[in-house]
Amino acid sequence: MQSAKDSMTKTKNQAQLLDGAVIAEQIKQEAAQEIDRLWVEHEVRPCLAAVRVGDDAASAVYVRNKMKASEEVGIRSEHHALSATTTAVELADLIESLNTRSDVDGILVQLPLPDDLEEAGIIEAIDPAKDVDGFHPINIGKLSMGRPTFAPCTPAGIIELLERSKIAISGTNACVVGRSQIVGRPMAQLLLQRDATVTICHSRTRDLESVTRQADLLIVAIGRPGFVGREHIKPGATVVDVGMNRVTDEATVRRLFGEDAEKRLETISRRGYTLVGDVNPSEVDEVAGWRTPVPGGVGLLTVAMLMRNTVKAAKLRRGLI
Numbered sequence: 160m161q162s163a164k165d166s167m168t169k170t171k172n173q174a175q176l177l178d179g180a181v182i183a184e185q186i187k188q189e190a191a192q193e194i195d196r197l198w199v200e201h202e203v204r205p206c207l208a209a210v211r212v213g214d215d216a217a218s219a220v221y222v223r224n225k226m227k228a229s230e231e232v233g234i235r236s237e238h239h240a241l242s243a244t245t246t247a248v249e250l251a252d253l254i255e256s257l258n259t260r261s262d263v264d265g266i267l268v269q270l271p272l273p274d275d276l277e278e279a280g281i282i283e284a285i286d287p288a289k290d291v292d293g294f295h296p297i298n299i300g301k302l303s304m305g306r307p308t309f310a311p312c313t314p315a316g317i318i319e320l321l322e323r324s325k326i327a328i329s330g331t332n333a334c335v336v337g338r339s340q341i342v343g344r345p346m347a348q349l350l351l352q353r354d355a356t357v358t359i360c361h362s363r364t365r366d367l368e369s370v371t372r373q374a375d376l377l378i379v380a381i382g383r384p385g386f387v388g389r390e391h392i393k394p395g396a397t398v399v400d401v402g403m404n405r406v407t408d409e410a411t412v413r414r415l416f417g418e419d420a421e422k423r424l425e426t427i428s429r430r431g432y433t434l435v436g437d438v439n440p441s442e443v444d445e446v447a448g449w450r451t452p453v454p455g456g457v458g459l460l461t462v463a464m465l466m467r468n469t470v471k472a473a474k475l476r477r478g479l480i
């Protein structure tokens with residue numbers, strides 16, 4: 160007869176999902192309450208100005224989502240949609256006018272910009288006090304010194320997700336795969352500030368899986384659909400999947416979702432694509448303890464943290480914190 164212990168050891172591991180939607184909603188509700196309070200006590204209503212250049216379809220969706228979230232929480236928002244032929248001087252003029260307007264608290268320039276506009280110069284033109292994306296070198300410098308600043312929204316949202324889900328950070332081995340300015344690098348800084356032992360990996364890392372397998376906390380932001388598999392994961396690890404990749408082919412969907420592929424294939428036939436992360440969910444769930452889903456994980460938190468940063472900018476600019 161099979162003992163209880165035997166049957167337990169043979170049970171297939173199934174990672175639990177970290178619900179980004181619930182936590183994003185909490186953060187937005189907190190922002191909404193703070194906005195009500197700012198209005199009642201100071202007659203201040205925060206304002207976010209979004210600047211988008213060109214016709215990139217994904218950028219249009221991202222900006223629309225940010226405007227919609229602003230409206231929901233009570234932030235006044237402006238959408239400056241410029242044509243693809245906008246020059247660097249014209250864009251700099253718009254940013255300068257938003258910098259000087261006292262009613263504008265936050266400015267975001269949706270990336271990527273068209274190729275002939277140099278992103279670094281444009282980001283540096285934003286007043287650091289209104290840089291709610293946290294991409295200005297002054298804010299990045301403060302972040303790496305461990306000083307208070309606007310932390311970039313995606314990694315800041317991941318920290319909220321981990322802390323509110325009671326996932327330990329302090330003392331853990333954390334591994335960040337990807338070293339972009341908007342996710343990987345600031346993510347590593349925020350984990351370090353919370354006393355994790357942090358390793359950063361990238362495309363030149365040798366024997367990636369032997370490094371990631373040491374991680375209690377694995378954050379993946381590389382932009383490669385389903386790249387991270389079971390061989391990358393330490394048993395019981397928490398895996399945060401930042402990737403947002405549009406997949407259109409059936410073979411990839413079947414590889415990533417196994418028995419759950421049908422719903423995704425239906426999405427492709429309806430919408431033309433399905434959104435997948437950098438992690439292979441069907442493989443990783445056999446080993447990990449926790450995993451963030453795509454969609455429904457990190458993406459929603461990014462927008463929620465933008466709302467929070469905009470409220471913070473409105474308060475800081477008026478000396479209310």
Ligand code: NAP
Pocket residue numbers: 313336337338339340341342343360361362363364367380381382383401402403404457458459461
């Ligand atoms: P990125 O700027 O393209 O950077 C990708 C990073 O991944 C680079 O550092 C690159 O290394 C590394 N990399 C690429 N292939 C690798 C490999 N095979 N092994 C190890 N490292 C590898 O990307 P990003 O802007 O950070 O975005 C990453 C993903 O996150 C994308 O899918 C993006 O859509 C998504 N994203 C989601 C959100 C959200 O709100 N959920 C926000 C931002 C981004 P090198 O530096 O050596 O080239």
